[in-house]
Amino acid sequence: MAKKKNTPQKGGFNFYWIYGIVAVVIFMLMLTSSGGTGKKISENDFKQLAENGLVKKLIIISNTESAEVYLKHDKIEDVRNLKTEWKNLKKQKDTPFAQSGPDFYFQTPPRESFDNTIKDLKVSLAEKGADYELNTEYEVRHDYFSEVLSWLFLPAILIFFWIFMMRRMGGGAGGGAGGAGGIFSIGKSKATVFEKGKGTNITFKDVAGLEGAKEEVEEIVDFLKHPKKYTDLGAKIPKGALLVGPPGTGKTLLAKAVAGEAQVPFFSLSGSDFVEMFVGVGASRVRDLFKQAKEKAPSIIFIDEIDAIGRARGKNANMGSNDERENTLNQLLTEMDGFGTNSGVIILAATNRADVLDSALMRAGRFDRQIYVDMPDLNERKEIFQVHLKPIKLEKELDVDFLSRQTPGFSGADIANLCNEAALIAARKKKKAVSKQDFLDAVDRIVGGLEKKNKIITKEEKQTIAYHEAGHATTSWLLEHASPLVKVTIVPRGKSLGAAWYLPEERQITTTEQLLDEMCSALGGRAAEQIMFGKISTGALSDLEKVTKQAYAMVSIYGLSEKLGNISYYDSQGNQSFTKPYSEERARLIDEEVSLMIENQYRRAVKILTENKDKLIKLAEELLVNEVIFKDNLIQIFGKRFWDKEEETLIHADPVEVKDEISELEKDINLDDTETDSKDQDTAGSTESASGKKD
Incomplete structure (x- = not known):
C-alpha cells in the first residue's frame, strides 16, 4: 500500500488572538464611555463665560459634584479673547465625527450652594438685559464599565496567575509533551527527541579511541539502517546496551554519536528525570516515554546515569515504606521486557556504578550487552589528542606522541581539559601559537594545582620538605620495580608543599615485588626525615594513606600474603557493605600482616637511604637551591639505572609532570565503588599506570 504523503499541517487558531481582541474591545469601550471631557476651568471662569453670553448649555452632574459647559460655537472668537490659555480653542465642526463632549468642565461646590450661585447668575443676567x-x-x-472592571480586576489577575503557574508546571507552552496539559501533564515524559539526527552534529568520526565500544554500538546503528542482512539469518537486534566505565571516558559522547548516525528518532533523558515529589509520577513517565517511542518505532531511548532509578531493590533505608524509585524501576523492567511487546525500541543507558544496579535490569533480554568503556591506553590517548588539538592553533612540529606518553591515567575529558588549559596559558602569555611548554605547564596546573611561590614557609620547614622529596626520589631511583622519576619540586602547589612525579609503565598485571617497591618508595620521604633529623613530621600523610590502602588490598583482596594464602574478600556486588566476611581472629591477622608489611618496607627504605646518605644530601641541597630538579639531575648524581630500557627515557631537559591520581588498586578498598571480579587483574595493572605521587 502506498504511503500517504506528509502534507504540512495548517497552523491552528492561536489562542492569544482572543486576548488581543478582548484588549482592543476594552480600549474602545473606555474611549466611548469617557467621550470628550473638555478642558478643566474654575467656577469663576464659568461665571465669566456665562456673563458674556457664551454658554450654550450647562449640565450639572449631581452624584459627582461636577458640571459640563457647552459653548456657542458661533461665538468661539469671543471665547478666545477672554483668556490667553483659550487661544488654541478650535471651533467644532458639525460632522458625524464631531466631538460630542463638553468644551469645559469644572468641580462644583455642594448642591445647595451651587444652586444659589446659578440663581444669582440668572438674576444678574436679567438685570443686565441679556437676550438669552x-x-x-x-x-x-x-460609569457601569468602570464599576464592573473594578469588580473583575482582582479575579482576572488571579485567573491569569493560575494559568501561568499551570503552564510552568506543565513545562511551558513549548515544553514538549508536557506543555499543553498543565498540571495534568506532570506524568508525561521529559525526553528530548532528536529526529533523524537533527539537533546533534556528532558522528562516530568525532569519537576517538574506544574502538571496541564503538564497534558494538555501530552494529546497533547498522541493524537499524540495514535490518534485512540480519533478519535473513534469523538474528535479532539486542534490546538494550549498557555503557559502563569510569567518569569522563566518553559514554555520553558515544550516545550522541549514535543519535547523529542512526537516522531514527532518538529519545534522550537522564535517570533523574523520572524522579519527582509526587507519588506515581516516575512510573507514569516511563509508560509515556515508551508509548512515544513505540509510536515512532524504530527508535532509540538513551537514559544517562541510569543508576538514579536502577539501584538494586530492597536496599533502601526506609524499610516497609512505599519507595517511589522502586516503583519506577518496576515499570521500567516491565516496559523493557514484560508481557507486552516492545518491538522496534532499543534502549541505551550509561552509568559508572554498574555494581549497584538491580540484577533484573542487567539480565539478557533487557540489557543484552554491557559495553565497558575503559580509560584510554597510549594509542587511544594519541587519537583523542588529535581530535582536541584540531581547533587549537599550535606551533609547528608539536609531538603528539610525546603528549600521549606523558598523560597515563588521563581520561578523554581530562585530555580535553588539558588542551583547553594549554591554550589558556598560551593566551595569558600573549603567544600567537600554543607550544609544547604550554602543555607541560598545563599538566603541572592540572596535576599539582596552582603554583604558590608566595606561600610563607620557614627555613626549617623548607629543609624538611627538601629532604622528604629527596628521599622519595632516591628510593624510587634505586629500586628496580619503582616507577622512573620525572620531576621533583619543593614549590608549593595546591594543598601540597612539595611533590614528586613518576612515569609508570602501562602494564596489565602487577607482581608482588612491584607493589612492594612502590610501597618502599612511598615511605622514602618519612625515612629520609628520620635519618637526617632524628624525628618525623605530618608531611607523610598522603604517603601513609597510599601504602595503607595498597597493603590492605594486597592482603585482603589480591591474596598476596603468605599467612592468609590465596583468599580474597573482594565483594564485586557490594552486598557486604555493613558486615565483614571474616571472623575477628582473621581480622586481627589481616591487621598484623598489613602492619608487618608496611614496617618491613619502611626499614628497607631506611637501609637504602642510609647506604646512600651522601647522595641523598647532595640531591636535597640541589633542591634547596633550584627548587625543581629533573631526571637528568638524578643521572648526574646516581648514574643511570642499569635496568632501564633506552626507549623508556622519555624526558630529556623539559620539565614534565604526569597525572597524579589514586590508583585503581586503592579504589578497590571501597567495596561500594568496585567493578566486577573479572576486572581484578586489570585493576591491579592500573596501579602502576597511575601517575606519580604528591605529598
Whole structure:
C-alpha cells in the first residue's frame, strides 16, 4: 500500500488572538464611555463665560459634584479673547465625527450652594438685559464599565496567575509533551527527541579511541539502517546496551554519536528525570516515554546515569515504606521486557556504578550487552589528542606522541581539559601559537594545582620538605620495580608543599615485588626525615594513606600474603557493605600482616637511604637551591639505572609532570565503588599506570 504523503499541517487558531481582541474591545469601550471631557476651568471662569453670553448649555452632574459647559460655537472668537490659555480653542465642526463632549468642565461646590450661585447668575443676567437665558440641566451618571472592571480586576489577575503557574508546571507552552496539559501533564515524559539526527552534529568520526565500544554500538546503528542482512539469518537486534566505565571516558559522547548516525528518532533523558515529589509520577513517565517511542518505532531511548532509578531493590533505608524509585524501576523492567511487546525500541543507558544496579535490569533480554568503556591506553590517548588539538592553533612540529606518553591515567575529558588549559596559558602569555611548554605547564596546573611561590614557609620547614622529596626520589631511583622519576619540586602547589612525579609503565598485571617497591618508595620521604633529623613530621600523610590502602588490598583482596594464602574478600556486588566476611581472629591477622608489611618496607627504605646518605644530601641541597630538579639531575648524581630500557627515557631537559591520581588498586578498598571480579587483574595493572605521587 502506498504511503500517504506528509502534507504540512495548517497552523491552528492561536489562542492569544482572543486576548488581543478582548484588549482592543476594552480600549474602545473606555474611549466611548469617557467621550470628550473638555478642558478643566474654575467656577469663576464659568461665571465669566456665562456673563458674556457664551454658554450654550450647562449640565450639572449631581452624584459627582461636577458640571459640563457647552459653548456657542458661533461665538468661539469671543471665547478666545477672554483668556490667553483659550487661544488654541478650535471651533467644532458639525460632522458625524464631531466631538460630542463638553468644551469645559469644572468641580462644583455642594448642591445647595451651587444652586444659589446659578440663581444669582440668572438674576444678574436679567438685570443686565441679556437676550438669552442660561440653560441648565441636572443629571445622575453611572460609569457601569468602570464599576464592573473594578469588580473583575482582582479575579482576572488571579485567573491569569493560575494559568501561568499551570503552564510552568506543565513545562511551558513549548515544553514538549508536557506543555499543553498543565498540571495534568506532570506524568508525561521529559525526553528530548532528536529526529533523524537533527539537533546533534556528532558522528562516530568525532569519537576517538574506544574502538571496541564503538564497534558494538555501530552494529546497533547498522541493524537499524540495514535490518534485512540480519533478519535473513534469523538474528535479532539486542534490546538494550549498557555503557559502563569510569567518569569522563566518553559514554555520553558515544550516545550522541549514535543519535547523529542512526537516522531514527532518538529519545534522550537522564535517570533523574523520572524522579519527582509526587507519588506515581516516575512510573507514569516511563509508560509515556515508551508509548512515544513505540509510536515512532524504530527508535532509540538513551537514559544517562541510569543508576538514579536502577539501584538494586530492597536496599533502601526506609524499610516497609512505599519507595517511589522502586516503583519506577518496576515499570521500567516491565516496559523493557514484560508481557507486552516492545518491538522496534532499543534502549541505551550509561552509568559508572554498574555494581549497584538491580540484577533484573542487567539480565539478557533487557540489557543484552554491557559495553565497558575503559580509560584510554597510549594509542587511544594519541587519537583523542588529535581530535582536541584540531581547533587549537599550535606551533609547528608539536609531538603528539610525546603528549600521549606523558598523560597515563588521563581520561578523554581530562585530555580535553588539558588542551583547553594549554591554550589558556598560551593566551595569558600573549603567544600567537600554543607550544609544547604550554602543555607541560598545563599538566603541572592540572596535576599539582596552582603554583604558590608566595606561600610563607620557614627555613626549617623548607629543609624538611627538601629532604622528604629527596628521599622519595632516591628510593624510587634505586629500586628496580619503582616507577622512573620525572620531576621533583619543593614549590608549593595546591594543598601540597612539595611533590614528586613518576612515569609508570602501562602494564596489565602487577607482581608482588612491584607493589612492594612502590610501597618502599612511598615511605622514602618519612625515612629520609628520620635519618637526617632524628624525628618525623605530618608531611607523610598522603604517603601513609597510599601504602595503607595498597597493603590492605594486597592482603585482603589480591591474596598476596603468605599467612592468609590465596583468599580474597573482594565483594564485586557490594552486598557486604555493613558486615565483614571474616571472623575477628582473621581480622586481627589481616591487621598484623598489613602492619608487618608496611614496617618491613619502611626499614628497607631506611637501609637504602642510609647506604646512600651522601647522595641523598647532595640531591636535597640541589633542591634547596633550584627548587625543581629533573631526571637528568638524578643521572648526574646516581648514574643511570642499569635496568632501564633506552626507549623508556622519555624526558630529556623539559620539565614534565604526569597525572597524579589514586590508583585503581586503592579504589578497590571501597567495596561500594568496585567493578566486577573479572576486572581484578586489570585493576591491579592500573596501579602502576597511575601517575606519580604528591605529598
